[in-house]
Amino acid sequence: MADDVFKALADPTRRRILDELTDRTGQTLFEICGRLVTKHGLGLSRQAVSQHLAVLEAAGLVSTRREGRYKFHDLNTAPLEHIVTRWLGPKTPQTPQTPQTPESTP
Amino acid sequence: MADDVFKALADPTRRRILDELTDRTGQTLFEICGRLVTKHGLGLSRQAVSQHLAVLEAAGLVSTRREGRYKFHDLNTAPLEHIVTRWLGPKTPQTPQTPQTPESTP
DNA sequence: TTGATAGGCAAGTCATTGCTTGCCTATTGT
DNA sequence: ACAATAGGCAAGCAATGACTTGCCTATCAA
Numbered sequence A, B: 001m002a003d004d005v006f007k008a009l010a011d012p013t014r015r016r017i018l019d020e021l022t023d024r025t026g027q028t029l030f031e032i033c034g035r036l037v038t039k040h041g042l043g044l045s046r047q048a049v050s051q052h053l054a055v056l057e058a059a060g061l062v063s064t065r066r067e068g069r070y071k072f073h074d075l076n077t078a079p080l081e082h083i084v085t086r087w088l089g090p091k092t093p094q095t096p097q098t099p100q101t102p103e104s105t106p
Numbered sequence C: 001t002t003g004a005t006a007g008g009c010a011a012g013t014c015a016t017t018g019c020t021t022g023c024c025t026a027t028t029g030t
Numbered sequence D: 001a002c003a004a005t006a007g008g009c010a011a012g013c014a015a016t017g018a019c020t021t022g023c024c025t026a027t028c029a030a
Helices: A003-009 A014-022 A029-038 A045-060 B002-009 B013-025 B029-038 B046-058
Strands: A062-067 A069-075 B063-067 B070-075
Touching: A003 A014, A003 A045, A003 B013, A014 A029, A014 A045, A014 A062, A014 A069, A029 A045, A029 A069, A045 A062, A045 A069, A045 B029, B002 B013, B002 B046, B013 B029, B013 B046, B013 B063, B013 B070, B029 B046, B029 B070, B046 B063
Parallel strands: none
Antiparallel strands: A062 A069, B063 B070
16 A cells, blocks of 8 residues: 555656656656656656556556547645654654663663 | 655565654664564564664664664654655645646647 | 557566675673 | 673675566557
């Protein structure tokens, strides 16, 4: 579940793709390829980007819709919302580092 | 920078370790090992956990302090705060999926 | 109908990574 | 002093992952 989201976010190229979809949602595979090449210096094959998009879609971060021969990719930020709150305390933003002793000191 | 944070969060065992440090900060290596074995069924060697802690420390998610022969591990949630906001719009939590046409249609 | 465009599938390569094993150092208790 | 405890270092292994190459299908324009 959230496992796929973390794995999807692990790769820097996939994060770039999310950046591009944040800038402009509903892009096709070739558009994303072009942007990764021109805006960032990434030299990637089309299949590489396609596989990255598959990972992002499996994580629920990208949803796709087909129209004719085009396949548009839309960003879905929903899986990102409650991921990190797992470790951020509900009220305490900074745990004040209370020094503690080991659990069992035999 | 944030690159290391995402890579650190990619592994499920490392996320378990963060869970354990959230439950009780300032644990030693052996304590974390014990908890991973008993609470979750993970059969891990001491070195495996040690290497995971090294990755977490390199990402800034865990800070360590030495006292005698003990080394205490403290959770640091600071790097987690501004990571995901990169894709979450500043005001719009849900982008309403406006359908768009390809950039260049020759 | 033919060719160009947009995309998919599958096998293969190469680097990374998670984990183990073995040995070594430092601190503490008796 | 000696043994037990807490941890570190480094080489090795097996599995995953990112990327490429090659070929194949579907849609649209001429």
